[in-house]
Amino acid sequence: MNYRKKLKDKIYGGDNIVNLSDVRYLPRWIILIIDILLVFLASLVSCYIIGKLNGNKAVFYNELYMFAFIVGVNVFFMYVFRTYAGIIRHSTFIDLFKLLLATFCSTLTIGIITSVYFLWKGFELIKSDVPFLTIFFVTSFMVLSMFRLFVKEFFHILREFRRSTLKKRILVLGIGESSIAIARAVLDNHNLPYQIVGFLTQRADSHRANLLGKPIYTRAKIEHNSKEDLALDGVLILKEMMTKEEMNFWVNLFLEKDLQVFKAPTVQKLRDNDFGVSIKSLQIEDLLNRKPIVIENEEVKRRHHGKIVLITGGAGSIGSEIVRQVAQFNPEMIVILDQAETPLHEIELEMRSKYPQIKFKFVLADISNRYRIEPLFQKYQFSMVYHAAAYKHVPMIEENPHEAILVNILGSKNLSTLASKYKVNRFVMISTDKAVKPTNVMGASKRAAELFVQALQDSEGNVTKFITTRFGNVLGSNGSVIPHFKRQIENGGPVTITHPDIVRYFMTIPEACELVLHAGTMGNGGEIFVFDMGEAVKILDLAKRMIKLSGLEPDVDIKIIYTGLRPGEKLYEELLSDDATTLPTHNEKIMISKDRHMEFEEIEQFTQLIIKSALRGEKVEVVQLLKEIVPEFKSNNSVYAVLD
Structure with missing residues (x-):
């Protein structure tokens, strides 16, 4: 067995140190030999006591044969009751009871055999057999049970000692x-x-x-x-x-x-x-946490209490937290839409368990399919729509730009136009800081969606208030850097960073969702709300602190390696474009960004063209059109840089 090999290596490996914790348990044959020696010892003690009581006269007719006979009978019953089979340090009352039975049966058998022999031959094999057998029974059971209790207590003391040292x-x-x-x-x-x-x-x-x-x-x-x-x-x-x-x-x-x-x-x-x-x-999240936004709970509650709310991307990191926060205000119904089956099932189980009094509707659907989602707007009179569904992973979208168009632009267009058509009171779109001076397809597609939603605000006949929120990285969200670093540290490294100078803003998921809820109540329509993200965090410093918080040393226990900027990635993110101005709100942490607008007819024409290109799978044509919609979109470290 492996533990025997380990023990042998310890003994012959040169250090001559054997850790008792390496000895899992003794083989059964060793336990049997120890029990035989203890039975032999009990026989000697019994003989000695009876000999003293009888004036030092011999107790056995033939000591060699009688000792062998007594030990043999005990071994037989030890085998019958398997007293040697258990792990001694884990002995229980059952083990002691088996010892009692084996000892009693052995003593009784010895007594019966010696009595029969006396009746048959008229010769005593054991002098004073009843006193001897009584003493032997008590002594053998006592030494056998004491051996087990001693070992059990010894390992208990050893375990407690080791626990205190650990x-x-x-x-x-x-x-x-x-x-x-x-x-x-x-x-x-x-x-x-x-x-x-x-x-x-x-x-x-x-x-x-x-x-x-x-x-x-x-x-x-x-x-x-x-x-x-x-x-x-x-x-x-x-x-x-x-x-x-x-x-x-x-x-x-x-x-x-x-x-x-x-x-x-x-x-x-x-x-x-x-x-x-x-x-x-x-955890690193404890150090990055900032004082959360203080939202007007009464106003937020009024907007949601007894209302029907639609949340797209409701199985994602942000969407699921919006679901949890909205549920606290006792809406009439929450409709949760997502195309990820397993996460949607998980949030369903969670919400039905926590809020059995609230009606939920869980819809597995793709927001790019208008024919799938329009019946929802027809059936339910939504008061609020929170649009969190989006493709967000920069390198993946850089490889598949047409898919970003179908979800981030076409999906947003479908939802926003349906919200306007069915006169939803408020539509809150969740955007990203990567939409500001974008260097990748993902950020540019989100900026195009912002432009469409803003333009829809002023379209003829619209009564819906369209509101956009823009914020940075979210702690613990799916695919974000902190869970990624945690997995790398747990696996022994290395921790991979794209560039030593890369920086990012961070906020917690609840904090981000409080911003979304607050924006939904304070907006008048057409605004882009940006959040005071505090100081940017250098990703290298973040990684080093995470390694140290794990009790390890950077570049000693866990290596840090640089992989180079990924396609479309930039060193730092911005919440405002260069030509944007900001207006304050009554919350000092929230500002309104006054970005460039487009007329609805113009953005509508562009979106029709880019959606047709995306459906044909024309990657280069899609990106070229995206650069026309978002002139500030300059590709970075990407094959599409030639289009600039």
Whole structure:
């Protein structure tokens, strides 16, 4: 077996060290030999006691034969009851009961055979056989069971010792009541893989004091000592108790010292039964999270309560979160449309379980098929349409530009014109920062969709308010960089980055969807809402922090390699074009971009031409027309750059 080979390699490999954890269990024949030796020992002890009681007279007629006879009978019943078959460290009451039966049957059989022999030959094989057998029964059962109990307890002690040595030695950041309560909870739960060794504070006047019998470390002690000198593995923080600036400061310090960072919930959110699960490693999303938009819940609720809402792309990252947030406002019905079967099924199971009181309609359909989606507008009087369905992966769309036209342009055209035809109150389209000065087909197709929706706002007879939202990368969305990096780190690397200087803006999925809901309530029609995304994040720095948060060292444990910019990719994204101006709104984080408009007749003519080209599969012609619709579209690192 593999474990025997490992054990042999340990013994003969040169280090002469055998880890007891490598010994899974002893072979059965070794257990049987140990049991035989213990039975022989019990026989000797019984003989000694009876001999002393009888004035040192011989107990057996022939000691050699009688010892062999007693051991042989015991071995027979050990085989019958298979007392040697179990793993000793996991012995149970059943194993002890089997020992009792085997010992009792052995003693009884020995007594019967010696009595028959005495009646037949008139000769005693065992002097004082009843006292001897009684002592032998008690002694043999006791030594056999004690052996098992000793081994079981030994491995229990060994396991507990190893568990304590494997526990991570951590500090708790802060000396406030919440920090002390979390530390006490960890100390009281011995099953957690953490050992609290002290507290950490900014204050310099607390280093002589103790909390819960643990010392208080100062920031200076962490800064001026190495991880090895401190004998620490990590630090436990309460994320909710710090500002973003404070958390970034402390996390940078901990990562510089190669300390792992763990986050714990507040005491109010803590439950005893899942406390161990509540303590998690700090994720990069925790550092990128910003203060979310404060939306007017009453206005949003009024717009959705008792209404019928259509959400396209409702099985995707953004669409599914919009579904979850809209469901909180008790609409009359939510119609969820997507062409991805399995994700649509998953969101159906989730929503029917969480909101059994709400009517849902899950539609498997392609938005480029007008004949499939128009019956939905005929049947349901939609009050709101959230259009999140789109093709979004830049390299994939660069290879298949005609498909982007059919979904991103034709699909948006179908939905928006149907919304206008059936007098939907509001239509909210979700766009992207890649639509600003696009360098790829995906961004250009979304910009063309923006132009069509904006132009439709001023078309004759329209009463629908068409609103566009534009934002950057979303944390954790399907295909985004952070889940991709996580998978690469879990697989041991390397982490691949297209360019060392590439930067991106980030926001959380709930934050992005709050923007969408807010835009749906505050827009008057024709606006493009852009979001203050804060500071751009350098992807290289992001990757390094993610590796360090995983307890690894960049370029040592996990290699970082550069693959070059992909077709259509640019170093940085923009939310506003150069010639655009912005208008403020009552929310300081949301602005209105005043971009170039097109007349409806002009964009309608262009879209008809480009859709026909896409249906014919004419890739170059499609991109050429797209560059006419969006003059600022300049291909980057792409075969279509020759068209510029």
